[in-house]
Amino acid sequence: MGESHRISKNRTSFIFVIKNDGGVIIRRFLKKDAKRACDMTIRVFREFVAREFTKAGVKKWLSEQTPEEQVKRSASRDVFVAIVNHKIVGMIEGVNSGNIRISRLFVDKHYQGTGIGKALAGKIFKLNQMRGVRELKVYSSMYALKFYEHLGFKKTTGLRKKHGMIYQPVKKSLKP
Numbered sequence: 716m717g718e719s720h721r722i723s724k725n726r727t728s729f730i731f732v733i734k735n736d737g738g739v740i741i742r743r744f745l746k747k748d749a750k751r752a753c754d755m756t757i758r759v760f761r762e763f764v765a766r767e768f769t770k771a772g773v774k775k776w777l778s779e780q781t782p783e784e785q786v787k788r789s790a791s792r793d794v795f796v797a798i799v800n801h802k803i804v805g806m807i808e809g810v811n812s813g814n815i816r817i818s819r820l821f822v823d824k825h826y827q828g829t830g831i832g833k834a835l836a837g838k839i840f841k842l843n844q845m846r847g848v849r850e851l852k853v854y855s856s857m858y859a860l861k862f863y864e865h866l867g868f869k870k871t872t873g874l875r876k877k878h879g880m881i882y883q884p885v886k887k888s889l890k891p
C-alpha cells in the first residue's frame with residue numbers, strides 16, 4: 716500500500732507523491748480530458764464493476780459514458796481528475812443537485828491502493844463542507860464498498876437494483 720503526502724496546494728488543484736512513483740496532480744476536469752477520462756473509466760468499469768451488473772445494465776452504463784456526456788455532466792457537477800506523468804489515472808464526480816453525492820469514482824488498476832481514490836473523495840468532501848453540506852451519499856459498487864466504509868460511510872438500505880445495475884446506498888456525515 717503506497718503512502719502519500721501532500722506537497723503543494725492551491726484553490727483548484729494539489730499535488731501529492733505516491734510511493735515509488737512521481738507526483739499525482741488532482742485538478743478540475745477540462746473538456747480536453749473527456750476522451751482520456753472516458754477511456755480510463757470504461758476500462759476500470761469493465762475490469763471491476765461490469766461483472767456486478769446484468770448485460771442490460773452494462774449496456775446502459777456504457778451508453779452514458781461517452782466523452783460528449785462527460786463534458787455535459789461536467790457543466791453541472793464537480794468533476795476532478797488525477798494525473799500521473801500526463802496520464803489520467805483517476806476521476807470523480809460530485810453531484811450537487813438535491814441528493815448531494817459522489818458518482819463515478821474510478822482509479823486505474825495500476826494506481827489503486829496508492830491513496831488516489833481517497834484524495835479524489837477528499838476533494839469532494841472539502842468542497843461540500845465549505846458549502847455547508849452535512850451529508851454525502853454514494854451509490855457504491857460492491858467492489859468499492861469496503862473502500863467507502865473505510866472512509867466512514869455507512870449503509871442506509873439494502874442492495875438496490877435498477878436497469879440491471881446493482882449498488883449499495885451509503886452515506887457519511889460531513890463535519891461543519
Ligand SMILES: CC(C)(COP(=O)(O)OP(=O)(O)OC[C@H]1O[C@@H](n2cnc3c(N)ncnc32)[C@H](O)[C@@H]1OP(=O)(O)O)[C@@H](O)C(=O)NCCC(=O)NCCS
Pocket residue numbers: 716759760763764818819820821822823826827828829830831832833834853854855856858859861862865866
Ligand atoms: C474504489 C476505488 C475508487 C478506491 O480507490 P483507491 O485509489 O484504490 O483507494 P485508496 O488507495 O485511496 O484507499 C484509501 C483507503 O481505503 C482503503 N481501501 C481501499 N480499498 C479497500 C478495500 N477493498 N478494502 C478495505 N480497505 C480499502 C485503503 O487501504 C486506504 O486506507 P488508508 O487511508 O487507511 O491507507 C478503486 O478501487 C476503484 O477504482 N475501483 C473500481 C471502480 C469502482 O468500483 N468505483 C466505485 C464506483 S461507486
